[in-house]
Amino acid sequence: MVQKNLIDGEWIAGSEAFRNINPSDTNDVVGEYARASAEDARAAIAAAKAAFPAWSRSGILERHAILRKTADEILARKDELGKLLSREEGKTLAEGIGETVRAGQIFDFFAGECLRLAGEVLPSARPNIGVEITREPIGVVGIITPWNFPIAIPAWKIAPALCYGNTVVFKPAELVPGSSWAIVDILHRAGLPKGVLNLVMGKGSVVGQAMLDSPDIHAITFTGSTGTGKRVALASVEHNRKYQLEMGGKNPFVVLDDADLAVAVEAAVNSAFFSTGQRCTASSRLIVTEGIHDRFVAAMGERMKGLVIDDALKAGTQIGPVVDESQLNQDTDYIAIGRQEGAKLAFGGELLKRDTPGFYLQPALFTEATNAMRISREEIFGPVASVIRVKDYDEALIVANDTPFGLSSGIATTSLKHATHFKRNADAGMVMVNLPTAGVDFHVPFGGRKGSSHGSREQGRYAAEFYTTVKTAYTLA
Ligand code: ADP
Numbered sequence: 388m389v390q391k392n393l394i395d396g397e398w399i400a401g402s403e404a405f406r407n408i409n410p411s412d413t414n415d416v417v418g419e420y421a422r423a424s425a426e427d428a429r430a431a432i433a434a435a436k437a438a439f440p441a442w443s444r445s446g447i448l449e450r451h452a453i454l455r456k457t458a459d460e461i462l463a464r465k466d467e468l469g470k471l472l473s474r475e476e477g478k479t480l481a482e483g484i485g486e487t488v489r490a491g492q493i494f495d496f497f498a499g500e501c502l503r504l505a506g507e508v509l510p511s512a513r514p515n516i517g518v519e520i521t522r523e524p525i526g527v528v529g530i531i532t533p534w535n536f537p538i539a540i541p542a543w544k545i546a547p548a549l550c551y552g553n554t555v556v557f558k559p560a561e562l563v564p565g566s567s568w569a570i571v572d573i574l575h576r577a578g579l580p581k582g583v584l585n586l587v588m589g590k591g592s593v594v595g596q597a598m599l600d601s602p603d604i605h606a607i608t609f610t611g612s613t614g615t616g617k618r619v620a621l622a623s624v625e626h627n628r629k630y631q632l633e634m635g636g637k638n639p640f641v642v643l644d645d646a647d648l649a650v651a652v653e654a655a656v657n658s659a660f661f662s663t664g665q666r667c668t669a670s671s672r673l674i675v676t677e678g679i680h681d682r683f684v685a686a687m688g689e690r691m692k693g694l695v696i697d698d699a700l701k702a703g704t705q706i707g708p709v710v711d712e713s714q715l716n717q718d719t720d721y722i723a724i725g726r727q728e729g730a731k732l733a734f735g736g737e738l739l740k741r742d743t744p745g746f747y748l749q750p751a752l753f754t755e756a757t758n759a760m761r762i763s764r765e766e767i768f769g770p771v772a773s774v775i776r777v778k779d780y781d782e783a784l785i786v787a788n789d790t791p792f793g794l795s796s797g798i799a800t801t802s803l804k805h806a807t808h809f810k811r812n813a814d815a816g817m818v819m820v821n822l823p824t825a826g827v828d829f830h831v832p833f834g835g836r837k838g839s840s841h842g843s844r845e846q847g848r849y850a851a852e853f854y855t856t857v858k859t860a861y862t863l864a
Contacts, residue, residue, distance in 0.1 A: 533612075537559070674787055
């Protein structure tokens with residue numbers, strides 16, 4: 388059965404369909420999904436525009452109930468939805484279920500936020516005048532998401548968009564339509580009025596582009612590559628619309644001489660290789676001071692030998708496959724580039740054979756890398772990390788910040804002085820002390836600086852900055 392697009396409250400088949408393939412076993416077709424056309428995208432935008440006046444004035448209890456019901460169903464079905472996610476994306480079942488729970492928590496959080504909408508009442512600078520500051524929805528929000536978090540990223544964009552009274556046109560990544568289809572189905576059945584949430588699965592160059600070109604989309608929230616992010620920005624400036632971008636990372640993880648070695652290795656392995664390194668918060672630059680360097684590299688090698696890389700759904704798998712062939716080629720190309728640049732491939736980097744045909748890659752660790760090499764400057768988005776040796780903390784901080792990106796930054800140290808200094812001086816939106824660079828909470832701001840992000844933060848109460856616009860009203864008493 389082909390899973391359809393949702394346009395104006397109707398499930399629409401369209402003329403084409405595409406297959407969702409399991410990267411752990413390319414013989415396994417997860418499902419077939421209708422491919423939306425540019426025409427479908429325009430119909431979805433028109434439906435969202437028509438639905439906006441009523442939804443923007445809907446009661447907070449109605450919105451609360453729909454988001455709450457959605458959270459409950461996602462959490463009740465976490466094992467099934469988590470399995471679907473792991474099957475289509477290739478992260479392990481534990482990671483798939485964990486991400487699904489997080490999506491449920493996000494809907495739960497924003498269900499609560501519907502009941503906490505508030506403004507401010509202030510005295511005017513002039514006598515006998517009152518001032519009210521309120522938040523209003525923006526209008527039609529376009530949501531464009533990547534493949535690496537198939538349920539959490541759609542959740543953290545759709546939930547606040549609806550909570551604050553916007554209507555939505557949602558385009559998920561073509562590689563992973565299953566999880567997106569499932570949450571749209573849940574929201575639809577939870578009672579959303581027609582046209583409030585529209586799903587258009589399909590190609591970025593067609594469906595996504597039709598969204599960028601529409602004057603009727605008032606805001607776009609995008610997570611994906613730097614190149615596409617730039618297109619979103621340019622089109623948004625053209626249409627004078629609000630936009631928010633979450634793009635790449637080249638996140639540093641600093642290990643100081645005084646670090647607890649076991650803590651440092653666990654955090655580094657998690658940061659660099661878990662979720663197959665396919666997280667924008669993954670660390671691919673391990674910046675290590677001289678005194679601990681050799682012990683750290685040896686311990687990393689030992690730890691990496693024990694990693695179980697296999698089918699994402701198999702019990703005991705710690706690292707699943709790469710998401711598809713083109714991403715695998717990108718990873719192996721960068722491994723070749725690293726060698727040509729003179730870094731030493733200390734461990735891994737081999738293609739692996741498993742029981743089923745899939746995109747299996749042994750995590751790779753380079754040593755003797757410099758921060759000037761391409762493998763240290765460009766986002767690889769796979770299980771490939773480099774160790775960069777530095778003299779001391781001061782040099783480590785300079786190297787950590789010397790990157791075009793600024794999403795997440797980590798440090799392993801037992802020194803309060805260095806931890807405190809690093810928190811203040813890391814040029815990143817998120818800082819982790821003795822923790823992996825990836826792995827964030829659902830109720831606090833997420834986002835970065837420099838080439839990683841543009842616009843206000845996602846998640847938690849800070850999401851209101853993007854999904855609402857502020858009105859200041861003056862009244863003569
Ligand atoms: P990734 O490398 O993560 O696939 P992309 O930026 O290519 O990064 O994809 C992120 C999202 O952007 C996907 O949903 C993709 O379909 C969409 N996309 C790609 N090209 C365009 C475009 N020209 N206009 C709008 N969206 C696009």
